[in-house]
Amino acid sequence: MSKGELAPTPAAGKRQHTKDKLKAAARALFARYGIEGVTVREILVAAGEKNGASLNYHFGKKEELVKRIAVDIFGLLDQAWDAGLKELDERRQTASIRDLIALIVNASAILDQGSERTSLRLIDRLSQERQHLLSAIAAEYGHSSYRSIMLRIAALQPDIPAAVMAHRAIFLTRYLSTIMAMYEEAQTSEDAIRRRLVGPVHDLGNVIDTAVGIVSAPIVDGGQVPGR
Numbered sequence: 313m314s315k316g317e318l319a320p321t322p323a324a325g326k327r328q329h330t331k332d333k334l335k336a337a338a339r340a341l342f343a344r345y346g347i348e349g350v351t352v353r354e355i356l357v358a359a360g361e362k363n364g365a366s367l368n369y370h371f372g373k374k375e376e377l378v379k380r381i382a383v384d385i386f387g388l389l390d391q392a393w394d395a396g397l398k399e400l401d402e403r404r405q406t407a408s409i410r411d412l413i414a415l416i417v418n419a420s421a422i423l424d425q426g427s428e429r430t431s432l433r434l435i436d437r438l439s440q441e442r443q444h445l446l447s448a449i450a451a452e453y454g455h456s457s458y459r460s461i462m463l464r465i466a467a468l469q470p471d472i473p474a475a476v477m478a479h480r481a482i483f484l485t486r487y488l489s490t491i492m493a494m495y496e497e498a499q500t501s502e503d504a505i506r507r508r509l510v511g512p513v514h515d516l517g518n519v520i521d522t523a524v525g526i527v528s529a530p531i532v533d534g535g536q537v538p539g540r
Contacts, residue, residue: 330366334356334359335384337358339431342381346441347378348441352374355374378445379449386449386453386455389423390453393419409465410524416523431496432496472531492519
């Protein structure tokens with residue numbers, strides 16, 4: 313706390329505690345059942361809140377709660393990606409495509425370490441159910457590190473047309489969103505078979521190699537629709 317800054321009052325601390333409980337409960341439920349599959353009442357019950365108006369009081373509505381959770385997650389990711397880009401820039405050699413994709417994956421993999429892991433599944437849920445919200449958050453908060461990474465990947469492959477790279481960026485994003493959610497679910501599961509099949513979250517070399525293939529594969533059909 314800086315000099316002259318007022319200490320939070322007990323009431324303010326209690327309000328923040330309640331907001332944190334609601335967000336934690338919502339994160340766990342959204343990660344498991346999806347955003348549309350969870351009701352306000354279920355969030356309140358999971359948070360141990362007896363006041364039925366608690367969520368509306370603190371967030372206004374469920375959609376605002378979803379937004380606050382998304383802002384938290386992508387704010388952390390943007391910071392991690394930005395720091396990773398700065399580290400790559402400090403090296404003498406130009407970062408490779410694999411370096412850049414490894415940055416995306418490794419920054420994602422360390423989210424929620426030491427706590428209940430929900431961020432990667434939430435990212436996947438948000439990309440499926442609230443893509444418009446993610447675009448709005450990026451515009452509002454200036455989260456641009458991921459876009460910077462994708463632009464660098466495209467610049468390393470000038471022979472691939474921009475339209476093709478734009479499609480591949482979409483494919484890459486959906487692939488990483490889905491596979492990282494699978495890794496997180498395996499790590500939090502008590503099912504030993506599932507954990508063994510998916511693999512340890514810190515061993516992501518094959519995921520990175522596959523992602524490199526998505527953006528750097530040779531163009532075979534020249535972008536033509538098969539069968540025409």
